[in-house]
Amino acid sequence: MTATLNSTPTLPANDADPFGAEVLEDPLPLHAALREAGPVVHLTRYDVYAFARYEQVHAALVDWQGFQSAAGVGLSNFRYEEPWRPPSLLLEADPPRHDAPRRVLSRVLGPRALRRLREGWLADAEELVEQVLGGGEEFDAVSALAQAFPLRVFPDAVGIPQEGRENLLPYGDHAFNAFGPSNDLVAEGAPRVAELSAWVDAQCARDVLTDDGFGAQIWAASDRGDITPEQAPLVVRSLLTAGVDTTVHGLSAVLYAFATAAAAHPQQWDRLREQPSLARVAFDEAVRWESPVQTFFRTATCDVRVGEHVVPEGRKILMFLGAANRDPRRWADPDSFDLSRDPSGHVGFGMGIHQCVGQHVARLEAEALLTALARRVDRIELAGPTRRHHNNTLRAWESIPVRVRLGRR
Amino acid sequence: MVHTLTGVVGTEAGAVSADVATLRVTGKRLVAEDVLTLDLASPTGHRLRDWAPGAHVDLVLPNGVTRQYSLCGDRWDPFTYRVGVLREPAGRGGSAYVHGELDVGDLVGVGGPRNNFPLVPSERYLFVAGGIGITPLLPMVHQADLxxxxxxxxxxxxxxxxxxxxDELGRYGERVQVVPQDEFGxxxxxxxxxxxRPDVKVYSCGPAPLLAAVETVCADWPPYTLRTERFAGEELTGPVRQAPFDVELARTGVTVTVPADTTVLDAVGAAGVEVLSSCRQGICGTCETTVLAGEPDHRDALLDDQERAAGDCMFICVSRARSDRLVLDL
Structure with a gap:
C-alpha cells in the first residue's frame, strides 16, 4: 500500500435524518455521534455538511463573510430554489442589505427600550399565575403558562389586534418547519399556509397596528427613512414569525428543567425562590440545555477550510446549535441543567450579526413568569408523562403536566 | 479563494474571549499631505467587531487621550480596521501623537465601533466630502456601488x-468629482x-462651514434627506486609566478590585456575583449593568454619545472605569 503525504483524509459521513421523527423525539444521540465524528461531517441523506461542535458552530455563526444567510437558513438553497415566502430582511439577508432592518429592530427591541414594559409584564405574569393556581395545583405547563404568557404580552407589545391571534402559533410552527426538508411536518402545515400567511401579512400593515407598539416604532423608522416603507411590513413580519413559538418553547424548557430537576435537585427551585435575580440565568441555562432553536443552515460563500477538510463554495452547512450547547469540549457536565453554571456564551440565541434580536424580550418574559411563579410556588414537579411536539427546527413540547405546591405568600 | 474557519476555543472553566478592546497598530502609511492611515488588528489574531459604513471607533492612545475616527477600510476583512488621521496643528495631543509618536507594534485601546451616521437604504445617493471628511464616505460609496x-x-x-x-476613488470614474480649492475654488x-427630489439621500462630512452650506442648500428638501456627521469635538472625559480600580457592588455590599488584565464581568463573577453575558464583546447588550456612582470607561458598541454621557449604565464585559471606584447595582 502506498500513501501520499498530502492525501485528504476521508470526510466523516452520517446517514441519519436530522429531521426524522426518531431524531426529533430525541436528538441527543445523533448530536453526540456528530460531535465525535469530527469538526465537520457529511450528512449523506441531504448531501449537506454539518457542524456539531461548539468551536465550529460558534465560528460559523460569527463569520458572515464566509457563511452567508441570504441563500436561506434552511435546507432550501435560494440560489436555485424559490423561497416559500418573500425572504426575511433579517434572518435571510447578508450585509449590506441586512444592516438597516437589523439596526432599526435592535433599537426597538433593545434592553433600554424594554424598560417601559417591565412593570406591566411583571404584573401580567402575577395575574396569570394567580389565575392558573386558582384552577388547581395540577396543570399543563405548556398551555397554561409557556403559551399563555407570551400570547398575553407579546402581541400587545407588537400592537396587533385581538382577533386572529390563534394563528400566531401555527404560523410560526410552519415557518420553522419550512427550514427543514419537505417532509410530513411541512405537508401537514401546507393546507393552511396561504390562509395563515395572508393573516400575518395583514397584521403588518400600518393602519392595523396600534400607535405605540413595536410595530408602530418600525413604521416610524420608515418615516425617518431609516428603512424603506416597503421594508417596514416585512420587519414587523419577522417579529410575528420569530417572536412567539421560540419564546413558548424556551419557557417550556425552563419549566420542564425545574420540574424534572425537582426529583434530583429540588434545591434549584429553592435557590430561585431565595434569589429571584437568578431567573435570567435560569432561562439562559435552559436555552443552553434544551436549545429551543436546534438548527440553522448557512451557505459557504467560498471554499472554506475546516480542519483537514474543505466545504466547497455554494454548499449548505447545517449548524447544530443544540449539539454545540452540550459539547463537552466547551461545557462541564453538559447534560445537566445547573443553576450554578454560567451559561453565558451558549449559542441558543445564535451569535454574531444575526444573533436573536428579540433575546432581551424573551429574557424579560422569562424573568417575569419565573419571578411570579417562584413567589407563589415552593415546589414544582412532573405530574404525568410529557409529550414532545415535533418541528424541523424547534425543540418543542406538546404537554408538560406539572403539580405545584403553594408556598407561603 | 480559500477561507479558513477559525474559532475562539474555550471551556466553561476558562472561557476564552478575544480582547476586542485592545488592538495593535499593524500599518502606518502617509496617504496624502498630513494624512496617514493606521491599520489595526487583534494582537491575538481574532476577528474584530463587525461594523458598517459610517461607523467610528474610539481610539484610546497610549498617551491616555481618546479620539474618535471613522472606519474607512473593508468590512469584508474581519481582521483589520483602517482609520485615516489628519495632522491638526491646533489639536491637543490626538492627531499630533498619532503622526509623531504612534508606531507600528504599539497597542491602542478601542471602543465601539458605533455608528451615528448609518447608510440608510435609497436608490440614489449624493455624497459631499470636505477634506478628511472623506473617511466615513469612502466605505459608503463602495457600498452604494455594490x-x-x-x-x-x-x-x-x-x-x-x-x-x-x-487612487481608490479613481476606479469610480465620473461618479466622483474631485475639487481641489486651489485649482477650482x-x-x-x-x-x-x-x-x-424624494428618492435621494444626501450624506455629508467635513468642516463645519461645509456642513452649514450643505444644510442651507438642502433646507427645502424633504425631511430626513440630509445626513451629516460633524468631526468629534475635543474629548471631555478624563484620560483612561491603566491602573486597577475598585468596583463596589451595592446590593451585595462587596468591593472587588479589577486588575488591568481582567474584565469587570470576570472580576465580579470571581466574587460570586453572576452576571449573565453572551457575546463578551459589548455588542449584544446582555450584561447591561446599572451604574450608581463613578465614571465608566465605555468600550461597547451600543450606547450613543448621549447615553454614554448619562453615565447610568455600562456593559461590564468590555467597559471599565475612568474613576478610582465604580458603584454598580449588583
Missing part, C-alpha cells in the same frame, strides 16, 4: 496633494445637489 445605487461624490480639499484616497453645491 448595491447598484445611482450615486455621485463631490470631494473638496485644499490642494490635490492634501486629498486622501484619490469652492464647491458648487447648488449645481451638484440640484433640485430637491
Amino acid at each position: 448595491l447598484g445605487a445611482d450615486w455621485r461624490l463631490l470631494y473638496g480639499g485644499r490642494r490635490r496633494a492634501s486629498m486622501a484616497f484619490l 469652492l464647491l458648487d453645491l447648488p449645481a451638484f445637489l440640484g433640485a430637491p
Whole structure:
C-alpha cells in the first residue's frame, strides 16, 4: 500500500435524518455521534455538511463573510430554489442589505427600550399565575403558562389586534418547519399556509397596528427613512414569525428543567425562590440545555477550510446549535441543567450579526413568569408523562403536566 | 479563494474571549499631505467587531487621550480596521501623537465601533466630502456601488496633494468629482445637489462651514434627506486609566478590585456575583449593568454619545472605569 503525504483524509459521513421523527423525539444521540465524528461531517441523506461542535458552530455563526444567510437558513438553497415566502430582511439577508432592518429592530427591541414594559409584564405574569393556581395545583405547563404568557404580552407589545391571534402559533410552527426538508411536518402545515400567511401579512400593515407598539416604532423608522416603507411590513413580519413559538418553547424548557430537576435537585427551585435575580440565568441555562432553536443552515460563500477538510463554495452547512450547547469540549457536565453554571456564551440565541434580536424580550418574559411563579410556588414537579411536539427546527413540547405546591405568600 | 474557519476555543472553566478592546497598530502609511492611515488588528489574531459604513471607533492612545475616527477600510476583512488621521496643528495631543509618536507594534485601546451616521437604504445617493471628511464616505460609496445605487461624490480639499484616497476613488470614474480649492475654488453645491427630489439621500462630512452650506442648500428638501456627521469635538472625559480600580457592588455590599488584565464581568463573577453575558464583546447588550456612582470607561458598541454621557449604565464585559471606584447595582 502506498500513501501520499498530502492525501485528504476521508470526510466523516452520517446517514441519519436530522429531521426524522426518531431524531426529533430525541436528538441527543445523533448530536453526540456528530460531535465525535469530527469538526465537520457529511450528512449523506441531504448531501449537506454539518457542524456539531461548539468551536465550529460558534465560528460559523460569527463569520458572515464566509457563511452567508441570504441563500436561506434552511435546507432550501435560494440560489436555485424559490423561497416559500418573500425572504426575511433579517434572518435571510447578508450585509449590506441586512444592516438597516437589523439596526432599526435592535433599537426597538433593545434592553433600554424594554424598560417601559417591565412593570406591566411583571404584573401580567402575577395575574396569570394567580389565575392558573386558582384552577388547581395540577396543570399543563405548556398551555397554561409557556403559551399563555407570551400570547398575553407579546402581541400587545407588537400592537396587533385581538382577533386572529390563534394563528400566531401555527404560523410560526410552519415557518420553522419550512427550514427543514419537505417532509410530513411541512405537508401537514401546507393546507393552511396561504390562509395563515395572508393573516400575518395583514397584521403588518400600518393602519392595523396600534400607535405605540413595536410595530408602530418600525413604521416610524420608515418615516425617518431609516428603512424603506416597503421594508417596514416585512420587519414587523419577522417579529410575528420569530417572536412567539421560540419564546413558548424556551419557557417550556425552563419549566420542564425545574420540574424534572425537582426529583434530583429540588434545591434549584429553592435557590430561585431565595434569589429571584437568578431567573435570567435560569432561562439562559435552559436555552443552553434544551436549545429551543436546534438548527440553522448557512451557505459557504467560498471554499472554506475546516480542519483537514474543505466545504466547497455554494454548499449548505447545517449548524447544530443544540449539539454545540452540550459539547463537552466547551461545557462541564453538559447534560445537566445547573443553576450554578454560567451559561453565558451558549449559542441558543445564535451569535454574531444575526444573533436573536428579540433575546432581551424573551429574557424579560422569562424573568417575569419565573419571578411570579417562584413567589407563589415552593415546589414544582412532573405530574404525568410529557409529550414532545415535533418541528424541523424547534425543540418543542406538546404537554408538560406539572403539580405545584403553594408556598407561603 | 480559500477561507479558513477559525474559532475562539474555550471551556466553561476558562472561557476564552478575544480582547476586542485592545488592538495593535499593524500599518502606518502617509496617504496624502498630513494624512496617514493606521491599520489595526487583534494582537491575538481574532476577528474584530463587525461594523458598517459610517461607523467610528474610539481610539484610546497610549498617551491616555481618546479620539474618535471613522472606519474607512473593508468590512469584508474581519481582521483589520483602517482609520485615516489628519495632522491638526491646533489639536491637543490626538492627531499630533498619532503622526509623531504612534508606531507600528504599539497597542491602542478601542471602543465601539458605533455608528451615528448609518447608510440608510435609497436608490440614489449624493455624497459631499470636505477634506478628511472623506473617511466615513469612502466605505459608503463602495457600498452604494455594490448595491447598484445611482450615486455621485463631490470631494473638496485644499490642494490635490492634501486629498486622501484619490487612487481608490479613481476606479469610480465620473461618479466622483474631485475639487481641489486651489485649482477650482469652492464647491458648487447648488449645481451638484440640484433640485430637491424624494428618492435621494444626501450624506455629508467635513468642516463645519461645509456642513452649514450643505444644510442651507438642502433646507427645502424633504425631511430626513440630509445626513451629516460633524468631526468629534475635543474629548471631555478624563484620560483612561491603566491602573486597577475598585468596583463596589451595592446590593451585595462587596468591593472587588479589577486588575488591568481582567474584565469587570470576570472580576465580579470571581466574587460570586453572576452576571449573565453572551457575546463578551459589548455588542449584544446582555450584561447591561446599572451604574450608581463613578465614571465608566465605555468600550461597547451600543450606547450613543448621549447615553454614554448619562453615565447610568455600562456593559461590564468590555467597559471599565475612568474613576478610582465604580458603584454598580449588583
